[in-house]
Amino acid sequence: MTATHPTHGHRTAKHGLATGMMVFAAVMLMITGILAVMRGIAAIAEDEVFVSTPNYVFAFDLTGWGWIHLALGVVAVLVSMGLFQGSGWARVIGVGIAGLVIIANFLSLPAYPVWSVVVIAMSAFIIWALCTPRRGDA
Template sequence: MTATHPTHGRTTAKHGWATGMTAFAAIMLMIAGILAVLRGIAAIAEDEVFVSTRNYIFEFDLTGWGWTHLALGVAAVLVSMGLFQGSGWARVIGVGIAGLVIIANFPSLPAYPVWSVIMIAMSAFVIWALCTPRGKDA
C-alpha cells in the first residue's frame, strides 16, 4: 500500500489548469493573429472597406494602419506556434504582442466598437492566461 500526498491532487489539477490555459491562450492568440492579418490585408487592399470617422483625435493613414495590423497578426501567429511547443520565450513575447494588439485596436473603437472590444478582450485574456503561473510555479 502506498501513501499519497494530500496536496498531490490539487497540484496536478493546478498544473492541468495552467497547461490548458496556455493552450487556450495559444489558440486565442492564433485566432487574433489571423483576424489581424485579414484586417490588415483589407485595409491595405481597399480603402473603401473601412468607415472614416470625422473629428476623431486619432487620425492615421489607413494603409499604414493596415501594415501595422498585418505585422502584428503575423507575429501573433508565429508566437502562438511557439506557445503550442511550450517555449518560454513565446510566453513573454506573447504578452507583448497581445498588448500591442490591444493598443492597435484602440484607435478603431469609434468606427468599429464591437470588433475592437472583441479583439481587446481576446488579447486581454491572452495576457492573463500567459501570466498565470504554471507547473512548479503554480
C-alpha cells in the same frame, strides 16, 4: 499500497489548469493573429468594410492601420506557434504582442468599433492566460 500526499491531486489539478491556460492562450493568440492579418489585408485593399472618421485624434491612413494590423497578426501567429511548443520566450513576447494588439485596436476604434472591442477582450484573456503561473514557475 503506497500512500499519496494529500495535496497531490490538488497539484495535478493546478498543473492541468495552467497547462490548459497555456493552450488556451496559444489558440486565442493564433486566432487573433489570423484575424488581424485578414483585417490588415482588408484595410490595405481599402475595402468598404471600415468607416472613415475625419476628426479622430489618432488619425492614420487606413492603409497605415492595415500594415500595422498585418504585422501584428503575423508576429502573433509566429509567437502562438512558440506557445504550442511551451517556449518561455513565447510567453513573454505573447504578453507584449497581446498588449500591442490592445493598443492598436483601441486606436482604431472609430474604423471598426465592435470588432475592436471584441479583439481587445480576446487579447486581455490572452494576457491573463499567459500570466497564469505554471507548475515549477517562481
